[in-house]
Amino acid sequence: MIELEGLTKRYGEKVAVDNLTFTVRPGIVTGFLGPNGAGKSTTMRMMLGLDRPTAGDVRIDGLHYDRLKDPLTYIGALLDAKAVHGGRSAYHHLLCLAQSNGIPGQRVHEVLDTVGLTAVARKKAKGFSLGMGQRLGIAAALLGDPRILMFDEPVNGLDPEGIHWIRTLMKSLAAQGRTVFVSSHLMSEMALTADHLVVIGQGRLLADTSMADFIRQNSRSYVRIRSPHREQLLDLLRGAGITAVETTGGVLEVDGGAPEQIGELAARHGIVLHELSPQQASLEEAFMRLTAESVEYHAHAGSSPRSWGEDRPRRRT
């Protein structure tokens, strides 16, 4: 369990993390989501005692990180895969970490095997590909067989096979009763792995909710209808008090409508339907809407800067 209380980090005038309060619970994968520069990494660094908070507090199982006597058996972290001396072999990198925490040397071979790096254990880390580096970082995180695991953008730069491997690993770690805390700036990735979601933007907490609730609250659900008798159907719906909006290609959309009700209505009046499907706006879209005001680095399209939050043509899923 990781508890944050009013955690704040200021660099001069700039506030990187602003009064964050939330709890990361065991037994589930908690996703930590935010646009680039939202303060995710800074928050994680403060959790690990690398950065000192300007204000507030963060505790691991009730203790400050630097009070942990053998931190690697409490919490394993993958902060960035480049936090390795390139001249050292994977084996020696893990060995020196194991020794500093009194972890038996045998464990080094076990984690090398788990992440599939046994064959290159004696090779220098600087020759590793992005994916191999990421695997080495994960091996280091697993070294102490900790009950809390923390991954900062673990799928960055991985191929589909590697991404799938990490996803499965995180789920199985959580299923063993461990606390898994993983950051990402990709909502779609989180949707596949996380049970719980913490969203921040410009250092502020935007959401702390279960994944299901987040989807329910933040994504627009609507019913998509196509019919050759569009005008008739529109009148019918209006008569039943249902507001339908016509969009491109003659498609009708009913916000929050029930497909059963619409289908039965159409059937009663003998109107042919070519499509009647419940839709959910993409999670990516929900995430962007949530973080709209807090995106730090906007991409400017041409000369007309436009924020993500403005009502723009919606993409279909």
Add this chain to the structure above:
Amino acid sequence: MSTPQPPMPQTAPEWQAAPGSPYPAYTSPIPVVRTHLGHAVASEWTKIRSVRSTMWTLGVFVLLVVGIGLLAGMVVANSSSEMSGENALSLGFYGLLLGSMCIITLGVLTTASEYGTGMIRTTMTACPSRGRVLAAKAVVFFLVAFVVTLVSASLVAFLHVAMLEGNGADEPTGGEWLKATVGVALYIALLGLLSLAVGSMIRHSAGAITLMIGALLAPLVIALFMFSSSLEGVRQALFEYSIPNQLAIFYANSLSDSGPSGWDPLWILLGVTAVALGCAFALLEKRDV
């Protein structure tokens, strides 16, 4: 995971219960150990022996100390001039002065290279007690530097005494032997420790190495070109307290008759290094990693 895990029943998360209640926490089969300085020392020992820069700097060091020592010994042994009133040990000075730059480099790299590579974040995560990390690095590096210097300096000293036996050189006394072996080894290892502290403060390998080599050579070079008589006092102090002169004092070869003598250079460097390590520790505690 390759370790056997007890099967976890898929229970509903209990964290919704009152705070303080037990939750389905994972328990590791790995024994929990209360770590201490010894663990950090073991870790730093693995680190220092598993990078090539250690082999390079120490290899070049031994090559310079023994190689230059041998050359100097051969030149003196084959010359007609006699070493009257001097002992053969003093010939070890040249190689050691050049070699000290290797120890300075290794000292800086021990701390600063972790900042350059990002390894420091991994190190500090594994051992959150920053003072312990610095202490472990200091202990391991000092012992390595001391042993390597002691062995090289002793080897050269024996060779010199053997080569110059019939050359009119004085038979070194026990005190002179001690200073030319243990004394210089302590001095050079301390110089490396000072570099380690500077590397930790500056966090940049090239910068810290430049600064330390500057500290090694600049005072002496500046003093050489200080011709104004009104600066005579400064000139004298720069000469006497320059690192090469302090090292020469171990061979009773000072540039001046006043100033530090005997084991004084060691105590001076000990003080400077202690202050530098103190500053390095304070900065380490204060700054973000």
